[in-house]
Structures are given as C-alpha cells and as structure tokens.
Amino acid sequence: MGWTESLRTFIHPRVITMLFLGFAAGIPLLLIFSSLSLWLGEAGVERKAVTFFSWAALAYSFKFVWAPLIDKLPLPFLTKALGRRRAWLLVAQIGIILAIVLMGSIDPATSQDNLMFMALAAVLLGFTSATQDVVIDAYRIEAAETRLQAMMSSTYIAGYRLGMIVAGAGALFLASGMGSEKGHYVYSAWQWTYFIMAATMLVGVVTTLVIPEPQRQTVDKHHYATADYLRLVLVFGCAVTGFALTFFYGSDVFKAVTALAGNDAFVGFLVETVHFALAIAVAVLIGWALVQAGAVNQAMAKDTWIAPIADFFQRYGLKTAFLLLALIGLYRITDIVPGVISNVFYQDLGFSKPEIATAVKTFGVIVSIIGGFAGGLFATRFGVMRTLMWGAMLTAFTNLVFVWLAYAGHDVPVMYLAVTADNLAAGFASAAFVAFLSSLTNVSFTAVQYAIFSSLMTLLPKTIGGYSGTMVDGIGYPGFFIFVTLIGIPVLWLVWAVGKHLQVEQSPSA
Template identity: 55%
Template sequence: MHNTALRSWGDSFRAFVHPRVITMLFMGLSAGIPILLIFSTLSIWLREAGIDRSTVTYFSWAALGYSFKFVWAPLIDRLPFPVLHGLLGRRRSWLLVAQCGIIGAILWMGFTNPADNLTIMAFAAVALGFASATQDIVIDAYRIEAANPDLQAMMSSSYIAGYRIGMIVAGAGALTIAGLFETEGTYEPLAWTVAYGCMALAMGVGVITTLLISEPVVNRIDSKYFHKTSDYGRFLLMFVLTVIAFIIANIYASDLTDPLKTGLTEGGIIGELAGFIAGTVKLAISITAAIIVAWLTTRVGVTPTGMVQETYIAPVKDFIDRYGKAAIVVLALIGVYRIADIVMGVMANVFYTDLGFSKEEIAAVSKTFGLLMTIAGSFLGGILSVRYGVVRILFLGAFLSAATNILFAIMAHLGPNTVMFSAVIMADSLSGGLATAAFIAYLSGLTNISFTAMQYAIFSSIMTLFPKILAGFSGTVVDVIGYSWFFIGTALIGIPVLYLVVLASRMTAFNAAEKSEPKPQ
C-alpha cells in the first residue's frame, strides 16, 4: 500500500462537523426513505390487503432501477434540466426533480388501495423505484463534486448514517403510524394512506436541503454535441427506443429461457443454478436487443454517433486510459470487496431464526442495536480514513468483515445465547459500517469529475453484482455443509480481497508515478 500522509486527530474530528459532511446526513435521510417503501413496508401493506405471497415478491422488481441506474446516469451528467438548470445548477436541479418525483410516487402509492388496484400500485412502485434511483445518481455525483478527496470518507460516513435513519423512518416509523389508524387484525386503507402521506412529508427534509445548499463548482469537459434543444430531444428519443427494445426483448425472451431452465433442471442441475443460467441468457438477449436498436438509431441519423460515444463510451474509455493495466485489478476489487458481507448476510436472518431466537430478540439485537453499531462504524471508518488514509482503512475493513464471519461460526455451536448474539452483531455491524464508509470513499476517488454520475453508477452496480449472484446459492450450500462451515467459508473467500486491496493500491500508485514522470524530449 502506498504511503499516505497522516493527518492529526484534530483534523480528523474537525472533518466530522464540516458543513458538507452535515449536508450529506440529510441527503442520506432523503435517500433512505424510499427504499423500504418499495420493499418491507410495502410487503406488509400488501399482505394486509390480502395479496398472495408470490405476487408480493414480484414487487421487489420495482427496485430494479437501482441495479440499472448506470443506463440513464449519462443523461444526468449531460442533459441540463430545462429552466431549473439556470436557477439551481446541474446537480441541484436534477436533485429537486428526482425528489419531487419521489414525493409524487409515494403519494400515488398512498392513495391507491392495492386490494382494488394492484396494477396501479405496481406502476406507482416502479415510478418510486425509478425516481429514487435517479436521486441516488445525483446524490453520489454531488457528494464527489462537493468536497475534495480528503473529505470523501466523512462524506460517505455521514451519508450512510442518514441513509440508515431514513430506513428507520420508512420502516418502523411508517408501520407505527399505520398502526395508530387501524384496529389490530383489520385492514384499513386509510391507515396506509396516512402513513405514506407522512413519508412524503418527511421527504421535505431532502427538498429543503437541496434548496439551501450551493451548487458544486467543478471544471468539467463541455459537451461537443449537446447544444441545441433538438440535440437533447434526439438523444432522449434514442434512449426511450432502447429501453422499449430492452423491455420487449425481456418479455419475449421468456419463451426461450423458461424451457431452458426446465431442461437444465430435468438434466440434474440444481434449481438455483438453472435459474441463474436462464436469467443470464435472458438478460444477454435483452441487452443485445437494446444495443442493436441504439446502433440502428445512430445509423439512420436519429442520434449522432459522436453523441453516443461521448455519453456512454467516453466515461469507460477515460477510466481505462487513467488506470491502464491497473483498471482490471481495480474493477476486480470493486466486484468482490463486499463478497464476505453479502454472501453471509443473505442467510443471517434465517440463521437467527433457526438458532432459536424470537422475532423480538432479532428485532432488538440485529435490527435496532445492529443499526446503531453500523452508524457508529461508518463514522469510525470516516474518522480513521481521514487520519490514516482511505486505502489503509479499506484493507482493515476487508479484514474485519471477513474475520467477524468466524464469530457466526462459533455462535452456531452455542445456541440462542443472547450475550454472544449481541457481541457478534456489534462486531459485525461496526466492521461493516467501517468497511462501507472506506469503500464508498475509495470509489468516489476513482471517478473523473467530467463523468462523475456515469462512472460511479457503474462502480456501484459492479460492487454488488458478483456477490449477489453467489449469495443466491447460500441456502443450498448451508443445506449441504451446515452453518458453521458456511460462515468459515464466507470468511475464507474474503482473503483474496486483502491481496487485491494491496495490489490495486500498488498498481495505481505506480501508474500515477509513471504518468507524472517527464517524458524524454
């Protein structure tokens, strides 16, 4: 790991109360509210309304926008929003639009009774997922542009804390409000209307923050193509046609992939793996169709080729040009850094239940106490990153995230021991918060200010893709080898991450030094 100049503890703690850092606390709150209104809170509402479990799980697809936000992130980078751009600036204008979209979608959901209009509720949930993912894109770009690299760790720590608080508001808060307006055991649509209305009101914190903050001052490369209104219109048309092609291909690809999944299962391949293979083929078909449509629109002159290259290809090319051979190692690190946490985390709640803990114990220790420890860990990670440098804490976070999984293996032999449960949750949550804060700061430092939204959106999509694929097989692995060996295995797969942190640090440092050397005349 390359050397980073140490900062004093005073500098580290002063970063804690920097105005930009405090701003990110409120931004995080605004980002944390929508996610649970699509997932757990909505699931409870749908079940109370009498919707069957299989249909309820389909609503999780409403959040797919979070996984594919890199698709429209370039629009956020390149397209100024009409009128508001001149009044608020690039980031604040898009942020305000996204937040208004979130408020509108939440109210739309709140005034829809899923027992009568399930399809309308689905459209409202998709709208909320899209608007929320858009807000995430802008907040990530704003965070990177609003402060220098030395402050990014504390910015990410504050954002994580705010995000977790937002989740409490949208989870426990919304459920508590709904409970006040309905009798236990009965379904009252009005109770959920009031609850979601209060969540829309809570989003006002984000709107007020957006209006009070200043627009980041950055030096970016101006676009060669986006100058006239017609340019923006043509590009948007290409984007819409591409999305439509993706959706249509995804629908009709099922005619191919469903028989493929059935055939693989009948051939002896486990259901999870067969589903993954079929899903990968389906996604590949959909992406191919979208690329073909995008290519055709440029060929017929709907969108200039240079416009597409500047928007989608240039950010990728810039990253490769800046990091050279190190780009592969950096991307590998991004793809596996959270592998130990994510693969283990999928089985965590099931493990607690199987071990014999009650729902109340799980809620109190894992959810409430664990949440507080995660917030504490994120701020600890931020302070230590400012003091010792991001890369050192990135390594420490990776080590602790893997090592704490061993504690779960020990816990599996002790049975429902509440003291051990609390100790394990404290260690796991502190290390997870610390690692996440350092990792977000590291990703922020990799971006080029000219392509902030696009590059960070790509990084944030890559960082969960491979771990989530592996996590899908967690249940099968536990059935075969048991919890103890499963947790030990999740710790062991975290070891290569440590090597990648060191290798990526050395290669990027060498690459930077090589570029800084004067060229021979």
C-alpha cells in the first residue's frame, strides 16, 4: 500500500466512525477517576475515602466475565431494530448518561448516605463504560477488513484521548469557572459540570444511530438457548450481590479491627486488603456453588471461559504461563497506583484546577501520545521484550521526579517536568505492552483471551491504588513515591525471566 492510498484510508467512513466512538469511550473514565477525586476533595471527603472510589473503575478489570453475554445475548426489540452490536452499544451509552446524571445529582458533602449513593452511581458508570468498551472493540474488528484495522485503531485512540481531555481538563475548567475551588466548595458547579459531561455522550449516541451494523463474519460452533444466558446473568448477579453485601456490611467489623490496632495506617492497609479479598472469595464461592448446583449450563460455561484459559496453559506450559500472568498483572503497577492519587497530590501542593487541567489533562495527554509513538517505533526496531524492559524501567524510576516535586511544593516548572517524564514513560510502556499482549493471544480465542489479559493488567494495580490515600497518610508523599518506585523492581526481573522463557515475534503491523 502506497503513501497516497494509506492517507486516503483516514477519510474512509469506518475509520472516521472510530474517532467518534473513541471520543465516547474516553469520556467516562476520568469522571470516576481523577476528576471525581478533585470533586470529593473539594467537598471535604477524607483522602483515603477519595482513593477508595477508584475501585469503581474495577469493572474494566472484570469485563471479561460478562463480555461473552454481550457477544451472544440478544436484547428485546433493540437487537432486531439495530443489530446486536449497535443495540448493546446504545444500551451501554444510555446507561453511561444515566450514571453521570445520577452522580451530578448527589452532593457528597451533605451526608455519609449521599457518599454511598455517589459510590453506587460511580460503580454503575464503571460497569456501563466497560460494557461500551467491549462492544466498540467487537464492532471495530467486525466492521472493516484487515487493511483498515490499523487506521481504525489510530483514530479510535485519538478520539479516546480527546474524550479524556474533555472529561479531564474540560471538567476542571468548567467547575473552576463556576466558582468551586479547594476551600470554597460550590456543589452546583460540579453538578452542572457533570450534567454537561453527560450531554457530550450524545456524540456517541448519534454515531451509534447513524452507523451501519457490521456483517457477522463468524459462525458460533455451539448454540445455546437464550434461557441459558439469562441464567448465567442471574448467577453473575448473585455473585456480585454477595460481593457487595460482604464488602459493605463487613465494613464496621474491619474498621473495628483497625481501631483496635490504634488506627495504624499499615495495619489498616492489611485489614482492608483482607476485607476486599474476603468479598471476592464470597462472590467466587457463590458462583461456583450455583454452577455445581446446575443453575448454569455447564457445557456453555466451559466453552465460554474454560477452553480459552486451558488453551493458554497448553501452549505455554505451567511455568511460562504463570510467569506471563504475573508480568501481565504487575507490569503497569508503577503507572496506575500513583495515578489514582495524582490529582489529590497536586491539589495538596497548592496547584489550582486550571493549572492541573493545563499541565496534566492537556499537556500530559499530548506527551503520552508522543510516548506511544516512540514505544511503537522502538518495539518495531528493537523488539518487544527489549522495549518492555525499557518501559518498565522508565515507569518505575520516573516516579522519583514526584519525590522531587513533593519536596519542591508549588513549583510549576518541576510539575511540568514530572508530568512530561510520567506521561512519556507511560505512553512508551503502554505501546510496547499492547503489542506484547496481542502476540500472546490465540486467533481461535482472540476476544476472550485479550479481554482476560487486559482485565488482569489493571486488576491488582487499581486495587492497590484504592489504598494509596491510606499509604500517604502513613508515610507521606515522598515515601509513597519511593515505595511505588521500589515495587517496580520485581517487574524488571519478570520481564527478564519471561524473555528467557519466551521468544516474542512482533510483526510491524501489530
């Protein structure tokens, strides 16, 4: 394909479509991540409670659980009218709008009950936005031939970054412009900011309504009744309910244990880790018991989840497979964990929302795109494993710049240096890591295996990130960023070990 033909593909309707769908996918994440953390901080919510809200984004880490349902289960009326992909996409987008409006309708400063309702709305936003991501990924693969996939991915990422700028920098500028600042909290400013963010999702809704449904290019090997999938949804709902009840109703018990230990920050971290693990164990036990009791078609469950996992272990063997899973689960830990508390960190140093919006949400996003291009070029020129090693070193040791900033205080040049180093490293490492994950998938199970990999990639870092506020309370910001740097060192060993066990070959088109 020549340069002229390559450039011409950028104006292909399918490619342009991904720009708008990418924009819709980029809006929700920061509204339950960094922008929400600033809102809660201004509302006087304690720091450790603010960082716990990052768990609302854990839906992105568990999306592989319900992704097969989205792939198989028809929606009444909508699937017939719009097609299976557009029907699920529209439902997800309406759910996102509803969740954002609900969040905007709640003032977290007025009561603990309101804070709980805000958390539930944030969880709804995380679930619906993760669902939208699953559908967009499927639509992108099915909507066009192979020669357009690279361009569609490029425009999707560009749209996603634009959405993040709007939901990050845009939201901060709006709230600040309407008068809300740290020390001068104005609920109506954040309320209207979130209402406006909900309105921006209409870009995705209109796109969904006007684009054509892709032709189905694969045929299911197995056909199960709709009732089988509905039963699976009910079992999933029971497991989620078990998790929620265990986590929320067990809170008082675990708080009491922490109080007995003198409210020590480290003990609190360990206690809350056990608390979270227990809730997950209860959910898994409920799901397993219901499957064993025959509540779900066991053959369907095996075809959906067991076969892709078994294939992975069969291809790589136990030792290499566990090394790969450890690397996948830990590679981004030095990037994601400090990201949870970064906005609160800037705020505590005295930076204003416009300063944070300009440096982090606009300049930082542009720098991360540059880092991504650099990571792709290095992976093509020097190989994926070597680039993974450089990316792991960069993401770990650039956290030391934040130690400098913590001591420097409100120093704008040092802030921009930290933002530049952090985003270049994150973009560089992410590009190499996506290429690495793609190389691990079997073409027979691409969707499920990639969903599992991408979910595992964020699960542990986001979980630990929820305790970042507790850690800062105990060891301070300099100690926290040194800790984050140190936990990146085992990742370097994992990259080296995987390189010894696995030869990854990456084509230039990946």
